[in-house]
Amino acid sequence: MALHVSVKFRCFVLLLCLQLVSVQIAVATSRPIAKPGCKDRCGNVSIPYPFGIADGCFLDEWFKVTCNDSLNPPKPVYRGLSVSNISVLDGEMTTEVGIATNCDDQHAADDSMTFLGKFTFSNKKNKFIAIGCNTVALHKATNGSISGGCLSICTAKDTFTNGFCNGIGCCETRIPAAISNLSVTVEDINERKNMSFNLCGYGFLVEQNSFSFSSPYLKDFKSKGTGTVPAVVDWTIGNEKCDDAIRNSTSYACGPNTL
Incomplete structure (x- = not known):
């Protein structure tokens, strides 16, 4: 009887640990990441790489975002359009x-x-x-x-x-x-x-x-x-396939909309 209880308890602990790990992975993968030393927010909006605000912080000119600091709160702007969300996982951006x-x-x-x-x-x-x-x-x-x-x-x-x-x-x-x-x-x-x-x-x-x-x-x-x-x-990152892009961890930023 004691052995049976012990096995059930260990299974419960293992299951709990797996759930905690899955939550941590989900949080980590959903957190937008900017390049080191680069501003990762404009007002209430996260600016993840390949997008960026300052020179050297974005992949290329197609991913350049400006931050309108004259507004309260500040608003990111992409090609003249106000931006309210950028998602790397979904490969999407919401603009006005x-x-x-x-x-x-x-x-x-x-x-x-x-x-x-x-x-x-x-x-x-x-x-x-x-x-x-x-x-x-x-x-x-x-x-x-x-x-x-x-x-x-x-x-x-x-x-x-x-x-x-x-x-x-x-x-x-x-x-x-x-x-x-x-x-x-x-x-x-x-x-x-x-x-x-x-x-x-x-x-x-x-x-x-x-x-x-x-x-x-x-x-x-x-x-x-x-x-x-x-x-x-x-949005997509050039014509590079994700299988190829993922080999370069410093520039990898693929979402489901990429090729």
Whole structure:
């Protein structure tokens, strides 16, 4: 009986130790790491290698981040876009992107253009949104050709469903894979006459878990589209395969989005 209790106790201790080790490994692998001697944060955002702020701290110019210390808290900026998160494990970065608008009280529509260069917008974690009545939002490729879009229609008598983009007041779709430059335009397909509840149409790409439609957006969304929304960017390290890159421990920084 004593032997049986002793064996069970040892198994329990072994199991506990294995759990503690797995937790330590998970914490260690999830902790962003900057190059030695380099700043690893900007405000509340971690800046892990291959990204970096100062010269010698990033892999190459595609991974250069600046820190806007004039804000409180400071904000990291990548190619003019504010950054709220960088993940090495996922090979992702969350940035703030602009909103295309078409308002009745404006002489011309305000398009939104975002240029990532080497990196691409995630077509799995983002969705393309159009908000408005009789509004079509289009996203265009680098050469100006239309790559996709969606149409939202409604009248003053429509009943809107908060939380859903079903084409009535709000529509949603996906973007193609490997889009690095995003140009968004919004068109009014039928003048919004006598629609005091909807003076603007909007079009934008947004991280799918960060947006849920609400009928008040028809009257005003993000200060008439002058604000920004978060979007997920996939990043890779050149064309080097992870199996090759991992052999160089000083520069290894592969995530699932790498080749």
